[in-house]
Amino acid sequence: MTFEDIRAAAINEWDSLEKSDQVRIYLGSATCGRAAGAKTISDELEEELQKRNISAVITQVGCIGSCYLEPLVDITKPGKPRISYGNMTPKKMVELVDDYIVNDNPRPDLALGSIGEGSVEGITDFFQTPMLKSQVRIILRNCGFIDPEKINHYIARGGYSGLVRTLTMTPDQVIEELKKSGLRGRGGAGFPTGQKWEFCQRAPGNEKYIICNADEGDPGAFMNRSLLEGDPHSVLEGMVIGSHAIGASQGYIYCRAEYPLAIERLKIATDQMRKYGFLGKNIMGTGHNFEIVIKEGAGAFVCGEETALMASIEGKRGMPRPRPPFPAIAGLWGKPTNINNVETWAAAAVIMQRGWEWYSQFGTEKSKGTKTFALVGKIERTGLIEVPLGMTLRSIIYDIGGGVLDGKEFKAAQTGGPSGGCLPQSNLDSPVDYESLAAAGSIMGSGGMIVMDENTCPVDIARYFISFTQGESCGKCVPCRLGTRQMQKILQRICNGNGEQGDIEKLQKIGETVKTGSLCGLGQTAPNPVLTTIRYFRDDYEAHIHDKKCPSLTCKDLIRFYILPDKCQACLICLRNCPAEAILGGKRMIHVIDQDKCTKCGTCFDVCPKKFDAVVRVTGEKLDVPDEPVPMLAGKA
Amino acid sequence: METLNLSIDGKEVKAKQGSTVLAAALDNEIYIPSLCFHPHLSATGGCRLCVVEIEGYKDYVPSCTISATDSMVVRTSTPQLLQLRREALNPILSQHPCACLMCWRQKKCGPDDICLRNVAVTDRCVTCPRNYNCELQQVVCHVNKNDVKIEYSYxxxxxxxxxxxxxxxxxxxxxxxxxxxxxxxxxxxxxxxxxxxxxxxxxxxxxxxxxxxxxxxxxxxxxxxxxxxxxxxxDSPKAETETKTTCTYCGVGCGLVLGTRENKVINVYPDKESEVNKGYLCVKGHFAIKEMVHHPDRLTVPLINCGGQFSPVNLDEALNIVASRLRNYRSDEVAVISSSKCTNEDNYVAQKFARVVLGTNNVDNCARL
CATH class of the missing domain: 3.30.70.20 (Alpha-Beta Plaits)
Known part of the structure; x- marks a missing residue:
């Protein structure tokens, strides 16, 4: 079967779905959707449809990126655009089946937006909603639209045309095309991909390997997972393209075992590719052989580092080794190896499909193309986004993310996960590209972006990230193994209110040693959160050390909770909810917190009715409140 | 083999093709401190003490993993490097007892002396088996580290x-x-x-x-x-004299050093200079020799079994008895087992005797673990 036949059949299948005269229902069933309850929604839906004897096509799709709206359900009725509904519950699902599928009322009150041609009254275009409006979805173009377990859906939307084009070109031409596109590694370091491929291609040796790094370990990052779950073929196509350009006959996907759905979908996808002749011996009749092995990682953060990852594939403990020799010369099993991130492989496929001219129109002069980010933290609209490089942090956080949660003040954004830096308000207008982030002391990383509000303490954040990297250090080199531990101890001391004069300087000194002295990227970037928070939030550190205050009211040892006697209405709510039984009081008795018993969990602060606002959090001061419950003053409610 | 010319600390040195910068320096008597490096083992670059400055390299690099190249210019002890090493040592000393490193009485104290520095017994230098023979002490001495307060915890x-x-x-x-x-x-x-x-x-x-x-x-x-x-x-008491010799347990011929006191073997160490074993021994050679040499059951004279009783005889007598008895058997009824504690020449003669004189191929030796 030629590719033209395959494509014709695929388009046929896709059209018969898209233009079918049945109701089509798309369920967001990536891990994020499933976690939010997509399975119960889907069960409910099937039951309701069966009850009413309606036949509908239900398609499980990947994540469209609006994680805060999960579970998502899209419904398309023949001749109408697709309408998205978010935050679904089984109850809402039943309502929708009754109102829209049976009675043709699209329920604009529940709808998020419409997708595709045509419009429905009262419902805006989903891609014109603030979250999606300024995004450019290239890598994620198929996520949420196609069934990731159907190769024909991918082919019908232009998939594998890049591979077909690649196979007509010489490896040098492919590499030249990538170089022109300006694609840089999406794993974080931003090394030009074309150049990287060229090193490996030119390296002497008959046997070469390529690896897809899907060991996404940053806390709060899920770009690779969503892509592999929503559109695995785009990554696999990129890898086959790379194998042709580099001359590799064996590829590995190193995916963490915590991503069972991604691994399952990759396995399905590779089987389908073999059936169509995109993988295996004599690919598409060109004589090129290439196989892919999916290797499950056991979850060590350091295995995201390329040399540690290769050691892990070889069956050793995941520990990095010094470079040179670089993997392009001696990598996996000592053979020339090219390793790229999931997103880089997917971008390579797009570039070969649409050409370098098209791809390089996005982004800035030095950072071309788009980048996906996992936008999380104290932000209104969390989710997976894709923007052209060079967009400002402000537009990402405020336009796409909708600003800080609950209208609070923006404090900082952590880019690049635990190895990145904390960027303050003053950096909001700087563009997000490799150079600008590096200049600000942070890194692009693989795309985690954690937004923090005024109640996030930068010292506490630094402590959290350094304890993460400390615990994930492989133990091989001294600065990373023990330097980070010393930093963690000092930060812990500061957060506990035992900071000493000179601690900041000590942290900076150790931080610089760890940065310059460590063996691999994990250690070299581990002090970044500490160094950037010292750089941008030195006042917070000094308040912790000298005044024993936590200005963000986060560090438990530096804050106290009080009940204001003139505001307390003796409603007993906080008293009943306190898990430590630290609140004394009774009916018509002003409540008092026993400071010795208080664990500072903040429950009383959260449960005190807003209209009373009687519980306060203070730092560094003692409020003059009664020690024992006192009767309420006469005249109060 | 091609010889490389490179400059280390301004000194023109020659190195073998394929050797690392650290090996090149050590071969030319330029000391670069290191802890994880061992000439027989793969380099890991973990201790970060052997970092050097190489012209054309952006960062400081561990010299144990970088291959020397022709006309490379290396500096091993710039103030920045010394500082970096001092700071890299800091974390190590936060986990390793370190009172010995700054104490002038290091060599003077006996095991029962009161510790001048009030160090806990577990951390005292006198309880450490490698005190004053310790590579960490040597490295600390080299980088002259005595200025930083270390937060050590056991x-x-x-x-x-x-x-x-x-x-x-x-x-x-x-x-x-x-x-x-x-x-x-x-x-x-x-x-x-x-x-x-x-x-x-x-x-x-x-x-x-x-x-x-x-x-x-x-x-x-x-x-x-x-x-x-x-x-x-x-069990490693201090020896009075040390004698280099060859292990007699098998035919490999590993070199070892016997430590003796009052004419008794009290410990055994592998001979690092021996070309045969390069500083390694098996469990027998390492730990069994001193027991074997002075064991009361050890055979020192031939014994004859007369009616269930072993009685000592002299060698000539023993040989006569053996020779006379051997005549009573056909050649394929006899086997010769020789000992690997004998010399190669003796073993050669034994098998020759078995094959030519006795006419049997039943020959064996105990040369195996």
Whole structure:
């Protein structure tokens, strides 16, 4: 079967779905959707449809990126655009089946937006909603639209045309095309991909390997997972393209075992590719052989580092080794190896499909193309986004993310996960590209972006990230193994209110040693959160050390909770909810917190009715409140 | 083989093709401090002490992993490097007892003296088997580290003394990884490896089992490779004289050093200069010789079995008896077993005697572990 036949059949299948005269229902069933309850929604839906004897096509799709709206359900009725509904519950699902599928009322009150041609009254275009409006979805173009377990859906939307084009070109031409596109590694370091491929291609040796790094370990990052779950073929196509350009006959996907759905979908996808002749011996009749092995990682953060990852594939403990020799010369099993991130492989496929001219129109002069980010933290609209490089942090956080949660003040954004830096308000207008982030002391990383509000303490954040990297250090080199531990101890001391004069300087000194002295990227970037928070939030550190205050009211040892006697209405709510039984009081008795018993969990602060606002959090001061419950003053409610 | 010319600290030196910068420096008597480097083992670049400055390189690089190239310009002791080393040592000393490093009485104290620095017994220099023979002390001395206040805390890890010949006190371990590499790369046993993560990483058997419950062959190579006092031989009294000799346990001919006192063998060490074994011994050679030499059951004269009783005879008499009895058997009824404690020449004569005089091919030797 030629590719033209395959494509014709695929388009046929896709059209018969898209233009079918049945109701089509798309369920967001990536891990994020499933976690939010997509399975119960889907069960409910099937039951309701069966009850009413309606036949509908239900398609499980990947994540469209609006994680805060999960579970998502899209419904398309023949001749109408697709309408998205978010935050679904089984109850809402039943309502929708009754109102829209049976009675043709699209329920604009529940709808998020419409997708595709045509419009429905009262419902805006989903891609014109603030979250999606300024995004450019290239890598994620198929996520949420196609069934990731159907190769024909991918082919019908232009998939594998890049591979077909690649196979007509010489490896040098492919590499030249990538170089022109300006694609840089999406794993974080931003090394030009074309150049990287060229090193490996030119390296002497008959046997070469390529690896897809899907060991996404940053806390709060899920770009690779969503892509592999929503559109695995785009990554696999990129890898086959790379194998042709580099001359590799064996590829590995190193995916963490915590991503069972991604691994399952990759396995399905590779089987389908073999059936169509995109993988295996004599690919598409060109004589090129290439196989892919999916290797499950056991979850060590350091295995995201390329040399540690290769050691892990070889069956050793995941520990990095010094470079040179670089993997392009001696990598996996000592053979020339090219390793790229999931997103880089997917971008390579797009570039070969649409050409370098098209791809390089996005982004800035030095950072071309788009980048996906996992936008999380104290932000209104969390989710997976894709923007052209060079967009400002402000537009990402405020336009796409909708600003800080609950209208609070923006404090900082952590880019690049635990190895990145904390960027303050003053950096909001700087563009997000490799150079600008590096200049600000942070890194692009693989795309985690954690937004923090005024109640996030930068010292506490630094402590959290350094304890993460400390615990994930492989133990091989001294600065990373023990330097980070010393930093963690000092930060812990500061957060506990035992900071000493000179601690900041000590942290900076150790931080610089760890940065310059460590063996691999994990250690070299581990002090970044500490160094950037010292750089941008030195006042917070000094308040912790000298005044024993936590200005963000986060560090438990530096804050106290009080009940204001003139505001307390003796409603007993906080008293009943306190898990430590630290609140004394009774009916018509002003409540008092026993400071010795208080664990500072903040429950009383959260449960005190807003209209009373009687519980306060203070730092560094003692409020003059009664020690024992006192009767309420006469005249109060 | 091509010779490389490079400059290290302004000195023009020659190095063999393929050697590392560190090896080139050490060959030319330029000392670069290191802890994880061992000439027989793969380089890991873990201790970060051998960092050097090489012209054309952006960062400081560990000299143990960088191959020397022609006309390379290397600097090993710029003030920045010394500073970096001093700071890289800091974390090590936060986990390794370090009072000995700054004490002038290091060499003077006896085991029962009151410690001048009020150091806990577990951390005292006099309790460390490698005191004043310690690579960490040597490195600290080289980088002249006496200026930084170290926050040391005892890790309180249990001492593993399950093995009859050596003990492992990981409270002194600096995780250079030499023991696990020697066990994996030289011995091919893999009884010791790195386990745990981050600051809790340790070298030891999988699941922190006692070493005796693993596939450890008790060769003691890990102990010999330890730069500090974390691994130590249990029974190693100080010898009066040391004599180089060859192990008699088998035909390999490993070189060893016998430590003797009052004409008795009291300890045995592998001879690092021996071309045969390059500083490694098996469990028999390492730990059994001193027991064997002075054992009361050891045979020193021939014995004749007369009616269930062994009685000593002289050698000529014994040979006469053997010769007379051998005549009573056909050649295929006789076997000759010789000892690997004999010389190669003796063994050669024994098999020649068996084949030519007795006419049998039933020949064997005990040369195996």
């Amino acid at each position: 890790r309180n890890l249990p001492i593993d003394d399950s093995n009859p010949f050596f003990a492992r006190d990981l409270n002194r371990c600096i995780l250079c990884g030499r023991c696990s590499r020697v066990c994996n790369e030289i011995r091919g046993i893999g009884a010791v490896n790195v386990y745990n993560w981050g600051g809790d990483s340790l070298n030891g058997p999988f699941g922190s089992k006692p070493i005796f419950d693993t596939n450890c062959i008790s060769c003691g190579a890990c102990v010999s490779s330890c730069p500090v006092g974390a691994l130590y031989f249990k």
